[in-house]
Amino acid sequence: MIDTNSHIITANKLTKTFGDFTAVDAISLDVHKGEIFGFLGANGAGKSTAMRMFCGLLSPTSGEASVAGFDVRTQSEMIKRNIGYMSQKFSLYEDLTVRENMRLYGGIYGMSTAAIKQKTASIVEELHLQHELNSLVKTLPLGWKQKLAFSVAIFHNPPLVFLDEPTGGVDPITRREFWEMIYRAANAGTTVFVTTHYMDEAEYCNRVCIMVDGKIEAMDTPAQLRQQFRAQGMEDVFLQLARKAKRSGD
Amino acid sequence: MFAQFLSFVKKEFLHIWRDKRTLFILFGMPVVQITLFGFALTNEVKNAKIAILDPSKDASSLRITQRFAASQYFDIEQELQSPQQIESAFKEGKIKMALIFPTQFEYNLQHGGQASIQIIADASDPNVATTVTNYANAIIGDEQQALLGSKLPYNINTSMRMLYNPQLKGAYNFVPGVMAMILLLVSTMMTSISVVREKENGTMEILLASPLRPILIIIAKAIPYLLLSMVNIGTILLLSVFALDLPIAGSLGLLLATSMLFTITALSLGLLISTLTASQQIAMLISLVGMFLPTLMLSGFMFPIENMPIPLQVMSNIIPAKWYFIIVKSIMIKGLGIAAIWKEMLILTGMTIGLIALTARKFKIRLE
Numbered sequence: 001m002i003d004t005n006s007h008i009i010t011a012n013k014l015t016k017t018f019g020d021f022t023a024v025d026a027i028s029l030d031v032h033k034g035e036i037f038g039f040l041g042a043n044g045a046g047k048s049t050a051m052r053m054f055c056g057l058l059s060p061t062s063g064e065a066s067v068a069g070f071d072v073r074t075q076s077e078m079i080k081r082n083i084g085y086m087s088q089k090f091s092l093y094e095d096l097t098v099r100e101n102m103r104l105y106g107g108i109y110g111m112s113t114a115a116i117k118q119k120t121a122s123i124v125e126e127l128h129l130q131h132e133l134n135s136l137v138k139t140l141p142l143g144w145k146q147k148l149a150f151s152v153a154i155f156h157n158p159p160l161v162f163l164d165e166p167t168g169g170v171d172p173i174t175r176r177e178f179w180e181m182i183y184r185a186a187n188a189g190t191t192v193f194v195t196t197h198y199m200d201e202a203e204y205c206n207r208v209c210i211m212v213d214g215k216i217e218a219m220d221t222p223a224q225l226r227q228q229f230r231a232q233g234m235e236d237v238f239l240q241l242a243r244k245a246k247r248s249g250d
Numbered sequence: 251m252f253a254q255f256l257s258f259v260k261k262e263f264l265h266i267w268r269d270k271r272t273l274f275i276l277f278g279m280p281v282v283q284i285t286l287f288g289f290a291l292t293n294e295v296k297n298a299k300i301a302i303l304d305p306s307k308d309a310s311s312l313r314i315t316q317r318f319a320a321s322q323y324f325d326i327e328q329e330l331q332s333p334q335q336i337e338s339a340f341k342e343g344k345i346k347m348a349l350i351f352p353t354q355f356e357y358n359l360q361h362g363g364q365a366s367i368q369i370i371a372d373a374s375d376p377n378v379a380t381t382v383t384n385y386a387n388a389i390i391g392d393e394q395q396a397l398l399g400s401k402l403p404y405n406i407n408t409s410m411r412m413l414y415n416p417q418l419k420g421a422y423n424f425v426p427g428v429m430a431m432i433l434l435l436v437s438t439m440m441t442s443i444s445v446v447r448e449k450e451n452g453t454m455e456i457l458l459a460s461p462l463r464p465i466l467i468i469i470a471k472a473i474p475y476l477l478l479s480m481v482n483i484g485t486i487l488l489l490s491v492f493a494l495d496l497p498i499a500g501s502l503g504l505l506l507a508t509s510m511l512f513t514i515t516a517l518s519l520g521l522l523i524s525t526l527t528a529s530q531q532i533a534m535l536i537s538l539v540g541m542f543l544p545t546l547m548l549s550g551f552m553f554p555i556e557n558m559p560i561p562l563q564v565m566s567n568i569i570p571a572k573w574y575f576i577i578v579k580s581i582m583i584k585g586l587g588i589a590a591i592w593k594e595m596l597i598l599t600g601m602t603i604g605l606i607a608l609t610a611r612k613f614k615i616r617l618e
Contacts, residue, residue, distance in 0.1 A: 057455070077461065085459035087455045088452070090452065091455070092453075095264070107260075108460050108461070109254075109460065110461070
């Protein structure tokens with residue numbers, strides 16, 4: 001499924017500074033079409049800033065990047081049409097029903113009523129939400145909400161989806177189910193760009209990239225990285241790199 | 251693009267609809283405020299108790315006494331027999347005002363061409379004292395005119411209040427004030443809270459990462475509150491016309507159009523506040539303390555601007571509600587047209603454009 005010759009994200013010396021502070025320091029990376037790309041780093045390492053540039057929310061200070069074939073500097077409108085985004089904060093409207101949330105996001109991405117109906121039906125089936133379709137989202141348990149938020153982020157079938165710490169505060173079983181959903185999406189051809197703090201989740205990724213102090217310190221498959229750092233697991237790899245950080249996490 | 255926008259506006263209506271408590275407050279507030287100001291918190295004085303000392307007891311003095319007795323503003327509590335009783339009547343706290351006729355009132359009036367009546371008021375509450383003496387002057391003035399026509403060079407009190415408010419109705423002043431306050435509360439506070447709530451919940455980031463353009467997000471946020479404000483204006487006008495017997499002297503269309511203009515000013519103020527803060531509490535605090543109180547104090551609604559110290563008078567110029575208050579009073583009470591209020595309308599338009607420009611700038615900076 002992964003096409004290593006075709007890149008959905010490419011970044012070349014992408015940099016973002018805020019005043020004197022260089023949040024992202026000349027990072028270069030390629031994300032292959034169809035892969036699950038893990039983006040790791042301690043708090044304050046610059047993950048979110050980099051991700052926001054890829055999403056067209058922030059304009060880079062220098063360097064280039066293209067996402068889904070569009071330039072982040074000049075074509076952010078087109079990028080936004082072609083990506084899904086799930087933030088670390090829970091991102092559905094609690095005072096709207098499941099159906100209303102889906103209708104809203106479908107509507108925002110310009111889907112037709114028929115397409116929204118069809119997609120709603122398939123998500124409801126996948127998540128077994130038949131009886132909750134007209135319940136307010138706030139009445140659902142957190143695990144369900146989180147899975148629903150992911151479904152809504154890929155509601156408009158984007159070729160690429162950004163997940164910003166999607167599994168924070170979720171129990172292990174739900175996390176497992178969540179990753180099964182990610183795999184299903186990836187198998188269906190969606191490229192997944194995910195940041196996480198859980199190192200077991202890093203193992204699920206096809207490739208991971210570890211950021212320290214705004215720079216990319218390592219980028220490879222989890223197996224290669226373990227070998228390279230002579231580590232038992234990704235946790236060990238991460239700790240070896242993160243200890244070098246001079247910035248303190250916030 | 252338009253369908254995207256519509257689905258977002260629909261969602262905003264759903265938010266308001268789902269929050270029944272806020273909805274109730276939004277629609278209940280104008281009714282409560284009009285009722286409170288109209289019937290309870292009015293600074294007009296009704297049934298003020300007075301005493302009358304009338305040693306002449308002739309036809310003229312009795313006619314004036316009857317006018318006082320007939321007025322809803324006064325109740326004659328006591329007929330005094332001697333000047334010595336005046337002070338004790340006040341000391342007992344029974345009366346707010348005393349009316350003292352001279353001996354030979356009618357004789358003086360008809361032969362001397364003039365007569366005087368002394369009005370003594372209890373000024374321990376200066377507002378009440380001013381109000382009741384104004385009422386008393388007005389009643390006496392009426393009598394002078396009716397009775398003697400132009401025979402006497404009597405100077406009738408012609409304050410603004412008298413000119414446009416012959417019945418001395420307090421409602422004339424507070425209905426425009428309540429309109430300004432409600433519009434400000436609904437538009438500024440509710441809009442800023444609703445935008446900031448998206449920031450707090452993290453949904454704003456999702457919206458910004460969506461193809462929906464930021465300017466459309468902002469406009470979609472404002473539309474439901476614009477509509478709500480119009481409903482509130484309608485409620486207030488209906489109440490004031492039918493419950494308070496306060497007719498709209500000028501053009502209803504112009505009144506609604508200028509109210510719409512002020513609502514847009516208030517909405518852009520709310521949007522500006524929402525770009526300055528990321529917490530609902532702070533947004534509410536800025537709206538209340540930063541907007542609501544100055545509006546109450548400096549718009550001319552509670553306290554006349556002419557009586558303020560110069561620095562406050564200058565400051566009052568930046569309060570949008572001041573201009574709206576002038577506009578509404580001109581249209582509703584004086585029945586004036588656009589020629590009289592174009593300047594105020596221009597000021598409000600200018601403020602709105604300035605606020606929107608500032609909001610757009612702040613919004614962009616935040617994104618960067």
